[in-house]
Amino acid sequence: MLTNLNEVLPQARKEGYAVPAFDCIEDFMVRTILDTAEKNNSPVILMSLRHDLEGKGFSYIAGLINKVAPKYHIPIVLHLDHAEDFEFIKKAIDNGFSSVMYDGSKLPFEENIKNTKEVVDYAHAKGVTVEAELGHVGGMNLDGSKEGDSQLTKSEDVKTFIEKTGVDALAVSIGTAHGVYESEPKLNIERLKEINEVSSVPLVLHGGSGTPVKQVQKSIKNGITKINIFADLRISMYKGLLKAAEKAKKDARIDPTPDMLFEPIKNYLSNTVATKIEELFSDNRV
Structure with a gap:
């Protein structure tokens, strides 16, 4: 059933688990993630980035x-991830997204507040929840370019930001990064506690892929209720693709069957999703 962040995150915060948020780029991912989440009785957040929604992406993914x-x-929450353009956010809401993220983290504090408030006012009138970001989570973009250095969230700004914007969830920067880590991160749990x-x-944690499990779980115990995951999914599908190619080559098939092509990718992806659900303590919460 389709719902929004207000229907899943407060319970997670109260009971001490985090809802996994997976970026999806194709129907294959949608089906595998949903089937796995249902098998494990876990709420789930399916996210999309602007890059994947351009053209007919809204029809294929949101539809x-x-x-x-x-x-x-x-x-199931359908969530727009990392949007900076108000008009695009409106388009996402019009196409059935039940939740959106406005990312003004690169902007000055007051400008971030102003823009976020505009998004919140529009989204709430449509019954859609809003996530914002305070501080900045850096790392790598999908095209391999550097997103910029991370800037930790200042606890003294949090209360003012929430009160002035009316956001439903807040992404914070405590030491994670987007993409694949060049070295093991060390989360600032003391800052998270504050x-x-x-x-x-x-609270939301971006850059969940590759972060040591013990640190992730410690962040959950100290308030994180939504964790974004994408790179780990891409890595698992790549491993499945290599397995499928190896199998086809071994069997000397130039016309591999659909099962031979897709089953290994599905299995690797499903195993990763199931592992994340278990690590985030979100299994058997439905």
Whole structure:
């Protein structure tokens, strides 16, 4: 069933788990993630980036998820990830997204507040939840370019930001990065504790791929309720693709069957999703 962040994150915060948020780029990913989440009785957040929604992407991704969500018994949030353009956010809402993220983290504090408030006012009137970012999570973009250095969230800014914007969830920067890490990160749990102490809304951790499990779980125990995951999914599908190619070569097939092509990719992806659900303590929460 399709729902929004307000229907899944407060419970996660209360009960001490995090809802996995997976970026999806194709229907293959949507089906595998939803089937795996339902098998594990976990709420799930399916996310898309602007890059994947351009052209007919809204119809393929948002249209598909809105159509299939009622067939599942688990809560499903359709979430727009890292959007900086208000007009594009409006388009996402008009195309059935139940939640959006406005990312003004690169802007000055007051400008971030102003823009976020505009998005919140528009989205809430449509029954759509809003996530914003305070501080900045850096790392690598999908094209391999550097996104910029991370800037830790200042706990003293959190209360003012939430009160002035009315956001439903807040992404914070405590030491993670987007993409694949060049060295093992060390999360600033003390800063997270300070933020959680003053935050009236659930907190979000971006850059969940590759972050050591013990650190992830420590962040959950200190207020994180949504964790974004993408790079780990791409890596698992790549491993499945190599396995499929190896199998086809071994069998000397120039016309591999659909199962031979897709089954290894599906299995690797499903195993990763199931592992993340277990690590985030979100299994058997439905």
